[in-house]
Structures are given as C-alpha cells and as structure tokens.
Amino acid sequence: MKKVYGNVNSVESMGLVDGPGIRFVVFMQGCFLRCAYCHNPETWNLNGTAEKYTPEKLVNKILRYKNYFGSDGGVTFSGGEPLLQPEFLIECLKLLKKNGIHTALDTSGVGYGEYNEILDLVDLVILDVKACDETAYKNLTGLPMTKFNKFVEVLNTKPCKVWIRQVIVPNLNDTKENIKNLKKFVKNIKNVKKIELLPYKTMGVHKYEELKIPYKLATVPEMDEEKLSKLEKYLK
Numbered sequence: 422m423k424k425v426y427g428n429v430n431s432v433e434s435m436g437l438v439d440g441p442g443i444r445f446v447v448f449m450q451g452c453f454l455r456c457a458y459c460h461n462p463e464t465w466n467l468n469g470t471a472e473k474y475t476p477e478k479l480v481n482k483i484l485r486y487k488n489y490f491g492s493d494g495g496v497t498f499s500g501g502e503p504l505l506q507p508e509f510l511i512e513c514l515k516l517l518k519k520n521g522i523h524t525a526l527d528t529s530g531v532g533y534g535e536y537n538e539i540l541d542l543v544d545l546v547i548l549d550v551k552a553c554d555e556t557a558y559k560n561l562t563g564l565p566m567t568k569f570n571k572f573v574e575v576l577n578t579k580p581c582k583v584w585i586r587q588v589i590v591p592n593l594n595d596t597k598e599n600i601k602n603l604k605k606f607v608k609n610i611k612n613v614k615k616i617e618l619l620p621y622k623t624m625g626v627h628k629y630e631e632l633k634i635p636y637k638l639a640t641v642p643e644m645d646e647e648k649l650s651k652l653e654k655y656l657k
Contacts, residue, residue: 430471440497440527460625462629498510510526526547537575545581548610620644
C-alpha cells in the first residue's frame with residue numbers, strides 16, 4: 422500500500438469562524454480558481470511552500486486539541502482547496518471519524534470530480550458560492566461553473582449539512598439583485614442550514630505585492646458593514 426502525503430500550507434489550532442464551535446483548521450495547498458478577491462494567493466500552487474504530512478501525523482497533531490472541541494467543535498479542512506488532495510483528505514476524514522471528531526469541508530467545490538467518498542465521510546460542507554451565473558462566475562474565478570455544478574450535483578445526493586457562504590464585494594455583487602439570485606440558487610441545494618454573507622476585506626493585498634502578482638481589485642474599498650447588514654436583512 423502506497424504512503425499518502427498531503428501538502429498543508431498552515432494550521433490554526435483554535436479557529437472560531439470556520440464552522441461550529443472551536444475548530445482545528447487545516448489550510449490545504451493548491452487551488453484551481455483565481456478569484457479576484459482571494460486573500461491566500463500563496464496557496465494556489467499545489468507544490469508551493471507547504472509542509473508535508475501523512476494522515477497519521479496530522480491527525481495525531483489534531484488529537485492534542487480534542488479536549489477543546491467540546492460537543493460543537495471539530496476539524497475544518499480549508500485552503501487553498503482540499504478537493505485537490507482527495508486521497509489525503511479521505512484518509513484524514515476516516516481517522517477523525519474513528520476518533521469521534523466532527524469534520525467540516527470549507528470548499529469552492531472545484532476539485533478532481535469524484536466526491537462521493539469524501540462527502541460520505543464529512544459532517545458539514547461550507548460551500549463558497551462565488552457567483553450564481555456562468556458569466557459572473559467566470560469573470561470572478563477565471564473558470565466556467567462546470568466543476569462547481571458537478572460538486573453540487575453529488576452533494577445533493579448526500580446527507581451532510583450545508584452552510585452557504587458568499588463574499589460580497591463593492592460594485593461587484595453588493596446588490597439586492599445578486600442576493601435575490603443567491604436565494605433562488607440555494608433553493609436547489611439540499612440540507613442548507615445557514616447562509617452567510619462575508620464582507621470583502623483588503624487584508625491579503627500585501628501578499629500580491631510580495632509575490633509580484635497583479636491584484637485585480639486594487640481600487641476597490643472594503644465592504645461597507647452597514648450596507649452588508651441591509652443585504653443580510655434582505656436575504657432573510
């Protein structure tokens with residue numbers, strides 16, 4: 422049996438915003454998308470600066486924090502995009518399940534196309550809906566919606582709970598029309614328990630300067646919290 426390794430960009434031992442409760446967050450290396458507002462461009466390259474883990478090594482590290490999880494917390498795989506390292510992800514999920522630890526997958530839904538086993542093992546999917554139509558999606562991410570739609574198709578056959586997230590960017594998708602489209606889109610996804618609108622922040626801009634990558638939203642200000650609050654009320 423071949424040894425499975427994962428490329429992990431970083432970990433956060435006491436995360437509070439990546440799923441329910443206190444969570445150990447694993448930021449995986451690699452992503453197909455090139456979202457205009459991405460604040461982790463250092464995670465794009467699958468073979469970029471990362472630490473190699475075996476599933477056993479990573480889970481043993483996670484188990485040190487199990488007492489902090491309580492009844493609500495657990496582990497979230499984020500990124501980058503965890504679906505780009507399916508073998509490693511599956512082995513980690515199996516070990517965490519054996520240890521009775523709640524698991525969440527924070528994903529854009531764009532990986533290598535075979536998601537059945539992953540979605541059978543994971544408890545919660547935090548799905549980042551970049552946009553609800555083909556043109557807006559491609560303009561924002563650089564790719565068509567094909568892979569994302571395939572993921573949603575498989576997700577709808579599984580019992581795992583779903584949280585929906587969308588980043589709201591000034592002059593890009595900060596309109597009632599977009600929220601209306603999001604609500605309509607989400608009606609086609611099963612087991613949705615929560616929808617969150619996340620305000621666009623400029624905290625990752627310095628990384629683009631360091632990596633010498635042009636930043637597409639250089640002139641766009643951070644999302645106004647008051648306007649976001651109004652959109653959240655409209656959403657509800």
